[in-house]
Amino acid sequence: MRKRPSIKHRCLKGETTLLPSARSCDLEQHILRALALLTEETGRTRFRTAEVYDAYENVVSQTNTSPLSYDRVQRLLKEQAFLGITESEYTGGGHGEGSYRVHRLLRSPEVVVEALDRE
16 A cells, blocks of 8 residues: 655755655645635635635745746646645536636645644
8 A cells, every 4th residue: 555645745955845846845835825725714625726826826925936837836736636735636617617627635724834834
């Protein structure tokens, strides 16, 4: 049985993070923080990529970081799903809605925010 990555990993540059990638720790943390804040604020658990991206832009606007493109955020969300931190599902919205991807945290938003704040 394959073991899921733990909630904390070390970046190569010595930072504690939810993610194993040293190149994009901060970028991925902003995305995870946006998803956690959305979950806490709305009480919902599943969000379209566009909703996560809008929240991500709000998080990034409070930092000295330039926002990533929508496509890059979507790819990073898929990567987090592969790592077992989030779940990503492709779904059809029904007549007139089109198809889209929804994302949710696999851990409570409080745990995610707490881990991100420890840095």
